[in-house]
Amino acid sequence: MFELADRFSGALLGTHVGDALGMPVEGYSPHYIRSSFGEVREMLEARLGAGTYTDDTEMMIAVAESLVRKRGFDGEDMAQSFLENFDPRRGYGAGTVSALKLIRSGVRWDLAGSRVFEGGSYGNGSAMRIAPVGCLYHHDLQKLKEVAFASSSITHAHSHGKEGAALQACAVALAVRSGPGRGLDVKEYLAAIKQFLDPGSVYRAKLQLVEELLQGKAPFDEVVQELGHDSRALYSVPTAIYSFLRHHEDFEEALVYAVGLGGDTDTIAAMAGAIAGGYHGKKAIPVRWLQALERGPKGANYIEELALKLCRLHREIVSP
Ligand code: RVK
Ligand code: MG
Ligand code: MG
Secondary structure, eight states: EEEEEEEEHHHHHHHHHHHHHHHHGOOHHHHHHHHHHHSSSSSSOOOOOTOOOOOHHHHHHHHHHHHHHSSSSHHHHHHHHHHOOOOOOOOOOHHHHHHHHHHHHTTOOOHHGGGGGTTSSOBGGGGOOOOHHHHHHHOHHHHHHHHHHHHHTTTTOOOOHHHHHHHHHHHHHHHHHHHHOOOHHHHHHHHHHHHSSSSTTTTHHHHHHHHHHHHHHHOOOHHHHHOSSSBBBGHHHHHHHHHHTTTTTTTHHHHHHHHHHHHHHHHHHHHHHHHHHHHHGGGGGGHHHHHOOOOSTHHHHHHHHHHHHHHHHHHHOOOO
């Protein structure tokens, strides 16, 4: 498979792999996970079966479908795509459910998100689904930011939600651009992310912490204490970036590490999986994990087809 297509597949399948690996231990502390399961290195049994995905992947699929269908961002279409794919058994966040209900009842796609919570949601729900945007616009970070903000605002209109989605998209984009061939310069990668963030962004301080924590190979507790591991974007997107950077040589280790941090494990591992998958490509995802993924109509094969379509679209955008 061509290198770029393999990375797009890696980012989208990486979302599914991380989501499925993390979901069975969602909400547990790092200590409880270690004492009850040891390291989570295999797809554990889950409510919908081992290897199944949750809202993270379902919404990522919806984003990719809409981008491919409309050859770029179309807010109305993406909102409809969320509604068409919505399956409550996948376990959605409360704010996202409220925003989608408003849209279903006729509220415009660009108004519903700001009617959720006070000033919109700052949950990680718009960052967890953003991998297709990170892939499609990896060559143009300004466009990437614009589309990440707009796609986030459908359900997550708070600035922390929108910035978190843009940051995660940027992390995926830089990973797709880098690739393991040349080796990753962590300092350069973090500098590029900081340059991408708006000057007043609250994420700047978190990225500084990521850099500091990487130097000392901090223990689990310290990482959780400093970066967080819950479902707010500010307390999970930097955690996912840290998980990738701490184990950037190895896709499997990055995801096992992300799950081991506990808390919002499906989402932090889904985001780490998108970045690590974009960097290493599908070829680096352990075969036993790929074989355990969903095989239904919107399972792993379908996700890979979407990645290939997205890659074709990317090439057409770059050289019309
Ligand atoms: C079930 C106060 C706010 C807030 C605001 C808090 C799935 C709330 C996925 C809220 C992910 C939570 C996760 C998540 C994705 C957000 N004021 N509190 N303005 N904005 N919160 O509900 O799609 O697992 O506690 O918008 O972002 O696997 O419940 O959902 O882990 O953040 O849900 O934000 O969640 P939501 P989401
Ligand atoms: Mg989930
Ligand atoms: Mg989650």
